Amino acid sequence: MSxxxxxxxxxxxxxxxxxxxxxxxxxxxxxxxCSPGTKCGxxxxxxxxxxxxxxxxxxxxxxxxxxxxxxxxGLIQMERRGKNVECWLEPSVLTELSAFFKV
Amino acid sequence: MSxxxxxxxxxxxxxxxxxxxxxxxxxxxxxxxCSPGTKCGxxxxxxxxxxxxxxxxxxxxxxxxxxxxxxxxGLIQMERRGKNVECWLEPSVLTELSAFFKV
DNA sequence: TCTATAATTCGAAATATGTCGAATTATCAT
DNA sequence: ATGATAATTCGACATATTTCGAATTATAGA
Numbered sequence: 252m253s254x255x256x257x258x259x260x261x262x263x264x265x266x267x268x269x270x271x272x273x274x275x276x277x278x279x280x281x282x283x284x285c286s287p288g289t290k291c292g293x294x295x296x297x298x299x300x301x302x303x304x305x306x307x308x309x310x311x312x313x314x315x316x317x318x319x320x321x322x323x324x325g326l327i328q329m330e331r332r333g334k335n336v337e338c339w340l341e342p343s344v345l346t347e348l349s350a351f352f353k354v
Numbered sequence: 355m356s357x358x359x360x361x362x363x364x365x366x367x368x369x370x371x372x373x374x375x376x377x378x379x380x381x382x383x384x385x386x387x388c389s390p391g392t393k394c395g396x397x398x399x400x401x402x403x404x405x406x407x408x409x410x411x412x413x414x415x416x417x418x419x420x421x422x423x424x425x426x427x428g429l430i431q432m433e434r435r436g437k438n439v440e441c442w443l444e445p446s447v448l449t450e451l452s453a454f455f456k457v
Numbered sequence: 458t459c460t461a462t463a464a465t466t467c468g469a470a471a472t473a474t475g476t477c478g479a480a481t482t483a484t485c486a487t
Numbered sequence: 488a489t490g491a492t493a494a495t496t497c498g499a500c501a502t503a504t505t506t507c508g509a510a511t512t513a514t515a516g517a
Contacts (some may be wrong), residue, residue, distance in 0.1 A: 255382065263378045270370035277356065279460075299458050300494060310477055315495055319477090343491050345455045352452035354445050374505080403464060413507055418465055420505090437463050437514050 257347045258320070260325040268324035273319045277303055281340040290300060299335035360450045363428040368451070371427035377420045380406055384443040402438035421456060 255262040269275050280303055304314040318338060321327045328339050358365040383406055384434050407417040419443060424430045431442050 255378075257471095261375070263373055263375045266369045266378065267373035270366055270373040272364070272366045273475085275366045275369065289430075294423070301492095311494065312478075312496080313476055321493085331483080331494090334491095336494065342457050345457045349452045349455035352448045352455070354448045354452070376505090391470095404485090412489095414464065415466080415508075416484085416506055434513080437461095439464065 255351065257344065262351065265324050265326060268320050269324055271310060273307060273313075274321055275342065277308065278321060278326060278340075279315060281338060283343070294311045297339045299303075299332075299337050300329075301335070303338055307352040314347075358454065360447065360454070361428045365454065368427050368429060371423050371429055374420065374423075376410060376412060377424055379410065380420060381424060381429060381443075384441060385448070395427075400440040400442045402435075402440050403432075404438070406441055 256312070257265060263337070269278060276322060280352050281298065284298060300318060301311075303318070304311075307314070311315075318329065326344060328341060330337050361420075362369060365396060372381060384401065387401060403417060403421060406421070407414075410417070412420075421430070421432065425432050429443070431444060433440050
């Protein structure tokens, strides 16, 4: 049986986390803000939960739930800073996912 | 909104197809048989449905269902040859999925 | 044409997921 | 302390998914 893991998370759980359109959108937003040289490289400018969900038309509780799923799957990082909780993405996750599909 | 598609399939549907352990296993088996130079490069030696599911302990109807899902998501190819239905994987799918995660 | 094999379709049942609103917790500013 | 803002937890409900067995279809061979 395939037992492929990335950072101790079974790969199918990672894909499950990415299999919902809202969650994929959230992940995608973090992808496009955390590239080296752009926004989230700088710690002070990470997205907080509320910002991340802007324009997505989902309840705050749903947003929270989705981000927790992404976090549980090891896809994103979360950390409270004051009233906000900041989210970001470790580039190594992208590298390893990319490598999985590498021909 | 993220509208990332690969071959006309929304990316979240591809990940949904890969989000089930059995389906991921099936996909993985095809990945490890269709690399250039190995098995499935040669048309005569592609896996058929029954072979692909060997040892997975799922009913034939379940196996069929899962492969259909992978096919609907554009992840694998299927074609009847006699009594069997052959399955294989186009390398371009791997390339594009890998590219999505490329930092 | 009849039989065996490979695979699919169908219907049903159990389980999981996505979503919301209400209540709660955490933190900051006054 | 009190109030305001950000986020989470909880419970409920509707919908989707996974799985099976039985019935069906497709094909090859005797």
